[in-house]
Amino acid sequence: MLPQSVLSLWEAIRTANEGPELLLDPDLKLWALIPISIVMILVGVAKQCIMVLVSPKSKTVPRVKLTEILYITKARVLLGNGSNLSSESFQMRQEYLAQVLSEGKYLAIKPNENEKAKIENPFTNSSMTDAMTSMAMGNLVNYIPQTIIMWWVNYFFAGFVLMRLPFPLTIRFKQMLQSSVMTDDLDVRWVSSMSWYIISMGGLTPVYNILLGGSNLDKLDVSAQQQQLSQIPGGPSPQDQMKSLANDITVFQHVSVLDDIEDRVLKLYS
Template structure:
């Protein structure tokens, strides 16, 4: 059992650990971590903001931009005439920026927006003043809190109750540099870094929990929250945060559409189909 790495460091390699450690420390920590993860997930579902409220003009603007992009991407399925017609129409509409929710120069609101006019007067330059953006930021902050509070609590709990002894042996050797982190409460100078204390089990399981949660909560509605904070805020509301100037986007898109060549997706279709079914 004595590995060569341990010998090289010069530690007395084999310790006998109390088997009760497994049942009284290792299992409780793991169970608590899994349960906290589950609870956090459901809490996130509960505090998730309702469907983000967007004024109709904003949605129109978003959808016209999307429409232009889709035309660029999937234009090949159209007939040449159809593509040309759509291309001209979209280039014109986007070029005039007719459906921009908040006009840049004259602050005029498009006729759709008469009812929303009062709230939409200012330019959405400052994301803090936009109610939607602040909503998104609130939910982001809540998500962060829901992540950090239990982490801090568990870390405190582990450090307080399970410190000062070696819990387990890692199956892989580590360099001496990890010693300080892994054996924080253990006062031995030349114990091999493979012997780890409970806080290191906490860290290992913290990083490894994601796949487990994916298996446990294999539910499309819940999954997005488990994967973490990193991709959440950007996915939530496309373009609503007011970072990009929609009018600019539209004009650029219009230019792109104007010069977009038509590729025929139906060329040689007969041969392809024959090849598939022959």
């Protein structure tokens, strides 16, 4: 057992490190914490609705183009996850994909030996124009509300200490959690109004997913759009990608995780 004087000294040091205790007005939660949280949620929902309205409508992808994209994706997936297949299954897929990719069987646009490839101007490509417009509108929709809300919080709630976190933190979090509070000896667990706004910006994504139903984008449509956007001047064409993947699949050295799995399991649990 430690002497009472040592315990008292330890308690004094611990209290000094934690900083002074604050008695918060209960009305702060009603007039500051809850309004900031509600405004953040409403503004986030409004931004999502505006983005849906101003975003360009998804264009249908021709079947031949979608087939081309899927076969390129299938070859990449086989190279990345082929170790999960048995040797027979991998060899069957290896021979088939190497043949169809090298022949260019599923190319959307068949190559013409007598015609030179034409370089398309990216500014005349409708897909590139829509993507650039959507990106600019997204940045604008995000920037304007954040600027207005930051001014509103900084003007009406500057210097407010709203809550105390129930878990300890290191001193490095002090600048983030106690923004606009000019104190040096305050415990890092106390959170100011401006810091609560900054934390809410990155922590309300699950709430938006619940209110808006999450992301409903079609994976195939996203893959097709990414494939179209990747066709910029100087980039590899689908024909070059298929030939490169066919060569990679042909020379790929397959090692299956299923080889000798019975012996390894018996050795592990024996």
